[in-house]
Amino acid sequence: MTHPESAPRSLLYVPGSNARALEKASGLAADMLIIDLEDAVPADRKDEARAAMRAAVMAGFSGKRVAVRINATGTAEQAADIDALADLALDAVVLPKVDAPIDLGPVRGLGLPVLAMIETPTAIYAARDIGADPAVAGLIAGLNDLAHELKLPDGMDRTAMSHAIQAIVLAARAAGVWAFDGVYNAIDNVAGFAGEAAEGRRLGFDGKSLIHPSQVDPCNAAFAPSAREIAAAEALVAAATGGAQRHEGRMIEDMHVAAARALLARRCRLPSRSR
Template sequence: MDLSNRPYRSVLYIPGSKTRALEKAQGLPTDGIIFDLEDAVAPDTKAEARGFVADALRDLDYGSRALMVRINGFETEWAMDDLAVIMASAPDAILLPKVYSAADIEKLAAILDEDANCAHTKIWAMMETPLAMLNAREIAAAPRMAGMVLGSNDLIKDLGAQTDPARTALHTSIGLCLLAAKAYGLICIDGVYNAFRDVEGLQVELDHGRLLGFDGKSLLHPDQLAPTNTAYRPSDAEIELAKRQMAAFEQAESDGKGIAVLDGKIVENLHIVTAQALLAKADAIAASET
């Protein structure tokens, strides 16, 4: 698979302390896995969990899935121990929680730079604090950055806000996060939906997230995978339209015209760029599922 087009429709959190879940994840239809050493792991099991995750990364087969480890934040006593153990396994990325500014990313990048095993390991940032949102642009531009994950729960807590289906309290934060990520070519993943049995509520957030431009959604439970993968997969109608737009534009160019008209709508080069990206994403998804 061309990793530049790697899909991130679904990114599933797996508690690092649960060996059965680590093993089961090998067969789950998730595009990415976040091996969690932070919120999902109790303080007295963190040392054990980081060993389990390092072993899983070394010994288990997760195929083409994107593999990242959420370590504990630098303000804790566990972060450096997490890195000392995990870096030897060279995950695709380290997901850093409690990011406040580019300085946090720069600190992690400097540590990774010192280990030859991590030459290709990227950094993802949990965007879960008001200060992170105000510094989103500089965070996105920091070294080794490849993605951002919206931390909805922490944001709601820090804002002292309430939740509603429209996610009104998060509108500004979501906008800032998406703008920064897209400006610097990063993947941007929507936050979790806590009520993992609530299929209808999840679907509302999936539709909302894709409408806004998220690349996928972070998930808490395997039952959320199927609807999420479907929501972020280009539909047959979208694929057909993209192909027709490209054909119409190619014909217009051969006729010496700069634009085409399809179904009564103008088709310009910007539409072709979007169509090409959509078809590349569809191909990448198909390749990941074979």
């Protein structure tokens, strides 16, 4: 099982073909950097992106967790992506468009934890099997592609995908792996992003994938325990005597104590919010 308290809150995509973005990435507060060789890179710059990715990873990112998103299984670019990763020290590989466990086959030889992107109706129905695969450490909601597959009108909110979103969280929890929310496209809508990040945490996601550095700090804040949550968890743990009991006007039992301890364990690794 992947330990939830060690889950990255913020997973920032960095285009592999953008040398300036790669150079600046180590100074950002993202918990995980995902160097992107897929959607962010034009077809005629894939080789350039692979070379830049290798140079950046070998130079290091100041101790940050680093993953690489490669091209999907069945695409012409994937084999070259995998070859480029073979001798690199990475924390994970991000595999897009995973519709079934068989799609994980080409990356198994890397020996890296896989963050599998759930991006199609087929993947939604296979999400539990994908999450249960021993190679998989987490599921990432790929909601842009999913909205396209569902033929949703542009500009729709996430309501039409609520079943799919919850299916991803349920599959991850059933498999004991991480669950990460999808990206928020309106990079200038600060309030909108904050609202969606807060919603993602309420839905049970461990963190969120990001497309712009300005989203990192509000994402980290949304997925860190607040001071109020920490105080409540500390009080609950201190009051617990084992079994069911009354605490501050409600009944608690061992599972509530375990949840409080998990929140406090996450607090030890992450900066908390101010309120």
